[in-house]
Amino acid sequence: MNYIGTRGFTGPKTFAGALLDGLAPDGGLYVPAVYPVPDFDLNAAAAGPYADLTEKLLNLFGVDVLGAAAVRTAAERTSAAFLRDGQTPLTQLEDNLWLLELYHGPTLAFKDMAMQMIAALTDAALAQTGEHLTLVTATSGDTGAAAVRAFAGSTRVRLVVFHPLGRVSPVQRLQMTTVEADNVLNIGVEGDFDDCQRIVKTLLGDESLKARGLISSVNSINWGRLLGQVPYYLAASAASGADRPNFVVPTGNFGDAFAGWAGRKIGGNIGHLHAAVNRNDALSQALNDGKYIRRQAVESASVSMDVQAPSNFERLIFEASGRSAAGTRGFFETFAARGEVRLSGELQSACLKEVTASTISEAETSATIQHAWKTWNKVICPHTAVGVAAALKRKGSGPHIALATAHPAKFPDFVAGALGFQPDVPDAIARLQGMKETITAIPNDQAEALKAVTAFTA
Numbered sequence: 260m261n262y263i264g265t266r267g268f269t270g271p272k273t274f275a276g277a278l279l280d281g282l283a284p285d286g287g288l289y290v291p292a293v294y295p296v297p298d299f300d301l302n303a304a305a306a307g308p309y310a311d312l313t314e315k316l317l318n319l320f321g322v323d324v325l326g327a328a329a330v331r332t333a334a335e336r337t338s339a340a341f342l343r344d345g346q347t348p349l350t351q352l353e354d355n356l357w358l359l360e361l362y363h364g365p366t367l368a369f370k371d372m373a374m375q376m377i378a379a380l381t382d383a384a385l386a387q388t389g390e391h392l393t394l395v396t397a398t399s400g401d402t403g404a405a406a407v408r409a410f411a412g413s414t415r416v417r418l419v420v421f422h423p424l425g426r427v428s429p430v431q432r433l434q435m436t437t438v439e440a441d442n443v444l445n446i447g448v449e450g451d452f453d454d455c456q457r458i459v460k461t462l463l464g465d466e467s468l469k470a471r472g473l474i475s476s477v478n479s480i481n482w483g484r485l486l487g488q489v490p491y492y493l494a495a496s497a498a499s500g501a502d503r504p505n506f507v508v509p510t511g512n513f514g515d516a517f518a519g520w521a522g523r524k525i526g527g528n529i530g531h532l533h534a535a536v537n538r539n540d541a542l543s544q545a546l547n548d549g550k551y552i553r554r555q556a557v558e559s560a561s562v563s564m565d566v567q568a569p570s571n572f573e574r575l576i577f578e579a580s581g582r583s584a585a586g587t588r589g590f591f592e593t594f595a596a597r598g599e600v601r602l603s604g605e606l607q608s609a610c611l612k613e614v615t616a617s618t619i620s621e622a623e624t625s626a627t628i629q630h631a632w633k634t635w636n637k638v639i640c641p642h643t644a645v646g647v648a649a650a651l652k653r654k655g656s657g658p659h660i661a662l663a664t665a666h667p668a669k670f671p672d673f674v675a676g677a678l679g680f681q682p683d684v685p686d687a688i689a690r691l692q693g694m695k696e697t698i699t700a701i702p703n704d705q706a707e708a709l710k711a712v713t714a715f716t717a
């Protein structure tokens with residue numbers, strides 16, 4: 260089981276190589292050279308213990324190059340972050356509608372599942388070679404918090420997290436900046452998430468950093484991140500008992516939705532995939548209008564989804580174009596150069612066969628938080644509300660599972676504004692108040708970012 264790049268790299272690389280590179284050498288993203296066909300009954304495994312399902316999937320995707328013990332440890336860590344009281348956290352809200360709560364891990368967001376897993380796999384990969392690794396990662400809030408939690412104290416990894424200054428929620432910021440660990444650096448960039456992601460991608464290709472040692476990322480540009488998000492689609496599908504349930508995924512960098520796509524690709528009992536975005540809706544416009552246009556991200560209640568250049572759109576374009584590396588390269592080079600690219604009618608239809616998308620307004624987000632409380636007695640976060648709003652519009656067409664991506668207490672102001680009361684605050688959040696924070700602020704400038712990372716890794 261090997262990996263290739265979306266822009267022509269045919270390497271191939273093993274899973275360990277792809278994990279430690281983050282981005283493919285062609286400047287694109289790693290994808291499996293061929294999607295594997297399970298040699299076990301996938302849907303039976305999906306109904307079994309979550310750690311066993313994950314272990315099987317990891318082996319299927321070539322993670323066994325890191326050894327059976329590493330795979331098992333990683334599978335158990337992701338399982339611990341996913342299960343609630345030992346059960347798949349799936350609740351049926353009404354006919355044709357389920358909610359999958361993915362926020363019972365250590366930082367109360369769905370990123371924990373993959374991050375706990377990838378930290379175990381990264382440790383194993385580095386132990387094999389005795390090397391050290393610098394991780395550079397961009398966040399609009401949840402990824403950074405989960406990464407800091409998973410990697411703080413690691414002896415072989417130095418982690419640098421870039422977040423847009425003042426544009427993550429106060430709780431998300433505290434989760435990142437109060438962790439005291441010599442191997443973690445939090446950088447606040449005077450820009451938006453897309454600026455942070457651009458900085459990270461450029462740093463990954465920087466020759467001066469590469470000359471100093473391994474450098475990778477734990478954004479969902481890293482295939483290892485996506486892999487940690489595949490099992491919960493399969494487990495939720497099995498727990499629902501529905502035939503090919505559709506999934507509605509609140510979407511920012513499009514990694515989670517693409518993980519669902521991968522689960523379906525290998526034969527999972529998954530129906531349609533729908534990406535729900537907030538008013539930062541470049542993805543929805545690209546799929547629905549055929550024009551992918553770079554716009555400045557605007558602030559929204561669902562801050563973690565304030566993304567206008569979703570990295571994993573590249574994997575969708577690659578697959579929908581029949582795996583055309585030249586086409587994918589041309590598409591994203593045009594986008595980078597002109598800030599705008601049109602999808603041919605053929606490419607647009609091919610994308611829409613794989614996934615659809617819709618935009619949910621701020622008013623709908625707030626109304627859906629109210630609806631969830633009044634109708635199901637559930638307090639949901641703004642990101643989850645974006646997904647549930649889209650799912651409510653679609654559920655007439657069959658069974659739908661909406662992903663609940665974060666705990667509402669991470670976004671108390673907007674939730675309280677909608678409901679008139681504060682969400683309950685778990686201890687993991689309450690204890691952060693008043694703690695000392697450490698942030699290095701920089702302008703939105705590549706050279707400044709390089710300087711900060713170079714100094715930190717010296």
Ligand SMILES: N[C@@H](CCOP(=O)(O)O)C(=O)O
Nearest residue numbers: 398399400401402478479512
């Ligand atoms: N929503 C994310 C943005 C980064 O996404 P990722 O899929 O690359 O981790 C966040 O919360 O940081």
